[in-house]
């Protein structure tokens with residue numbers, strides 16, 4: 001069956017060729033400014049929050065410049081992040097490596113607190129300091145975490161082999177961000193064997209640190225021009241869509257496909273080409 005699957009290429013909802021997602025850490029007050037930009041351009045994404053650090057007044061000084069890193073209170077979270085995914089970043093922002101059972105507390109208690117505040121099922125994580133190993137991943141699995149973001153840039157538009165090692169495309173301070181954005185928007189989809197994904201990450205205090213809010217607005221404005229061919233989604237929406245697509249069941253001769261999931265799945269059924277976009281409705285068998 002795997003051979004048959006390879007003849008078809010999954011595409012994003014509505015038959016789109018590309019998806020774009022963002023991931024920002026630490027739940028700091030400058031997130032509100034980024035969210036207003038994301039809403040202006042119709043961009044979606046995920047914010048990774050420490051439930052043990054709500055409502056703190058903080059700042060730090062780097063290169064002679066002091067930057068505010070204060071966080072939102074628990075009461076402010078639902079309104080500030082309305083329409084965006086909230087995921088775990090650990091209760092106290094500790095590295096999960098070499099802290100034994102405390103790692104379970106860091107994740108499970110963060111999930112519980114964030115789920116209570118948001119009324120959502122929280123299943124994502126961003127590794128504090130980007131630190132993880134196989135043991136960390138096992139703890140995340142046991143705590144019901146489905147994906148976790150690293151801090152290792154790929155500079156490509158591939159999906160992760162392992163969603164618990166989800167490497168982003170780039171950080172917004174990298175000079176190549178706009179060039180990668182252009183490649184992503186202009187590359188012919190035939191050249192990509194998988195549905196393309198651009199994954200951007202960072203911390204919003206960095207825009208104050210480097211006084212460069214203009215770079216993110218220019219980038220989002222550029223990407224938004226291509227909205228007809230880009231699915232703007234949160235991290236968990238990307239994860240759930242790909243997981244659902246992997247559950248498709250094909251007939252023995254490959255001419256029919258059953259979608260056993262509750263998700264509408266789209267794929268390009270033109271072998272070695274593009275253009276035959278097929279919509280697979282939940283619970284239905286579709287003849288190709």
Ligand SMILES: [Zn+2]
Nearest residue numbers: 025026128129
């Ligand atoms: Zn962090």
